[in-house]
Amino acid sequence: MLFHVEMTVNLPPDMDPDKAAAIKLKEKEMAQQLQRDGIWRHLWRVVGQYANVSVFDVRDGAQLHEILSSLPLFPYMDIKVQALCRHPSSIHEDDR
Numbered sequence: 627m628l629f630h631v632e633m634t635v636n637l638p639p640d641m642d643p644d645k646a647a648a649i650k651l652k653e654k655e656m657a658q659q660l661q662r663d664g665i666w667r668h669l670w671r672v673v674g675q676y677a678n679v680s681v682f683d684v685r686d687g688a689q690l691h692e693i694l695s696s697l698p699l700f701p702y703m704d705i706k707v708q709a710l711c712r713h714p715s716s717i718h719e720d721d722r
C-alpha cells in the first residue's frame with residue numbers, strides 16, 4: 627500500500643549542534659536503509675524548505691506509523707499522510 631508523506635523538520639534553534647548532527651546522521655542511515663529495503667520509495671526535497679515529500683510502500687497504516695514514529699527526527703517533524711491507490715489512467719502497472 628502506497629502513502630504520500632510530507633515531513634517538515636522543526637529542530638529547536640537552540641539545539642546543541644552536535645546533538646542535531648547526530649540525529650540527522652541516524653535519520654540518514656535509517657532513511658537510506660528503508661530505501662534499500664524498497665519501503666521508502668521516493669524521497670524528494672521541497673525546494674526552499676527543510677521538508678520532504680516521500681512515498682512509502684508498506685503493508686498498512688499501522689506499519690507506516692511504526693516506521694515514522696521510529697525515525698530519529700520524529701519528535702521534531704510535522705507529518706502529513708495521504709493514502710494512495712492506483713489511478714485508472716495510470717500506465718504504470720507497478721502502481722499499487
Ligand SMILES: O=C(O)C[C@H]1C=CC(=O)O1
Pocket residue numbers: 633635653654655657669676677678699
Ligand atoms: O531531511 C529531511 O527531509 C528529513 C529526513 C528525511 C530523510 C532524512 O534523511 O532526513
